[in-house]
Amino acid sequence: MSRYPQHRFSVAPMMDWTDRHCRFLHRQLSRRALLYTEMVVADGIIHGDRDRLLCFDQIEQPVALQLGGSEPDKLVEAVRIATDYGYDEINLNVGCPSDRVQSGAFGACLMREADLVARCVAAMKTVADVPVTVKCRIGVDEQDPEIVLPGFVRSVVDAGANAVWVHARKAWLEGLSPKENRDIPPLDYDIVYRLKQDYPNLFIGINGGIASLNQVLEHLNHVDGVMLGRAAYHNTSLLADVDRQVYGDDVGVTDWDAVRASMMAHADAHLAAGGRLIHVTRHMIGLFQGVRGARRFRQVLSADAVRPGAGPEVIAAAFDAIDFAGLTEAA
Structure with a gap:
């Protein structure tokens, strides 16, 4: 084997x-x-x-x-x-x-x-x-x-x-x-x-x-x-x-700015290929559970991602709702 x-x-x-x-x-x-x-x-x-x-x-x-x-x-x-x-x-x-x-x-x-x-x-x-x-x-x-x-x-x-x-x-x-x-x-x-x-x-x-x-x-x-x-x-x-x-890697708190930038770039490429923003953002709803601003984050993604012409700026706006200082302190 x-x-x-x-x-x-x-x-x-x-x-x-x-x-x-x-x-x-x-x-x-x-x-x-x-x-x-x-x-x-x-x-x-x-x-x-x-x-x-x-x-x-x-x-x-x-x-x-x-x-x-x-x-x-x-x-x-x-x-x-x-x-x-x-x-x-x-x-x-x-x-x-x-x-x-x-x-x-x-x-x-x-x-x-x-x-x-x-x-x-x-x-x-x-x-x-x-x-x-x-x-x-x-x-x-x-x-x-x-x-x-x-x-x-x-x-x-x-x-x-x-x-x-x-x-x-x-x-x-x-x-x-x-x-x-x-x-x-x-x-x-x-x-x-x-x-x-x-x-x-x-x-x-x-x-x-x-x-x-x-x-x-x-x-x-x-x-x-x-x-x-x-x-x-x-x-x-x-x-x-x-x-x-789980793996014991020496890593700190996730760079959420990098996550936002990556997801925006990914969404932009998907849109350029004829896709819709919701195909990407529907999987992001579960981010930031229990973090201050999470409810607003979900609202922005749920409501704005389905609007005609919606683009990666919706992801940026959703991330802007999150209290990352609080998230860092919790981590």
């Missing part, structure tokens, strides 16, 4: 959220975090607009591509196509509980088909020139995670998976919506900790219900990596301290 980089912290793949503009913002705050794409369906890559689905700014690296699919041949073709785009990792989605994903026979329902997932991983490994990883749940519906999860992980590891990221909840495919599946099934971190004990040489990452960097550090006493989803999106500023707290 090839060595998997020590990605101690990552931002989870989130549909409709972790697009290239979101990742560009997150990279302004952390140089070290592993960033994931939204899930991209293998069929979409094979038959759709590849550049739209796969292109990203090199400044976003390290970036992992998350694939959705359950047919080894199609996943092989998708990986072969994606190779030219320079991703740092290819991840197979075995955790999404949405009806749309289930109808395509992939996502969390694959927890019932460990042998098929193993064949998919083995096939992807034949063409991938970067680590191939799996993101899964601890089980689905009536499955017993104590039985299912160890057997599932054994299968994908034997197939060559370089790492396993585990969302520490079951997914209830019958009776719960995707939103409810993010909150209602109880968390079981201990089962993931025990998995790491069983596989001391395998990178095991944990995901689910983690809201702060203090919690991240606690989990890192038991597993190799921690993945944040909604917390990183809705309270984006916490990413500004990841490199120092």
Whole structure:
């Protein structure tokens, strides 16, 4: 098994959220975090607009591509196509509980088909020139995670998976919506900790219900990596301290003037290519939670970014509302 980089912290793949503009913002705050794409369906890559689905700014690296699919041949073709785009990792989605994903026979329902997932991983490994990883749940519906999860992980590891990221909840495919599946099934971190004990040489990452960097550090006493989803999106500023707290880098408070300038330049380039300002600014709403001026910051971005002709000056005006002296003192 090839060595998997020590990605101690990552931002989870989130549909409709972790697009290239979101990742560009997150990279302004952390140089070290592993960033994931939204899930991209293998069929979409094979038959759709590849550049739209796969292109990203090199400044976003390290970036992992998350694939959705359950047919080894199609996943092989998708990986072969994606190779030219320079991703740092290819991840197979075995955790999404949405009806749309289930109808395509992939996502969390694959927890019932460990042998098929193993064949998919083995096939992807034949063409991938970067680590191939799996993101899964601890089980689905009536499955017993104590039985299912160890057997599932054994299968994908034997197939060559370089790492396993585990969302520490079951997914209830019958009776719960995707939103409810993010909150209602109880968390079981201990089962993931025990998995790491069983596989001391395998990178095991944990995901689910983690809201702060203090919690991240606690989990890192038991597993190799921690993945944040909604917390990183809705309270984006916490990413500004990841490199120092999680990786031990000697970095100070983020240069928010530089962040503002980068986001304005990024927005300007996107507008010049025919995009809209809201495509960029919608991911910035979660900055500065709890900081004086944050409400006004959100109001400016929400109201002004959608106006005809809105440009990067909206970002400048929003930043002007923030009490950065207070933010510095809090840090």
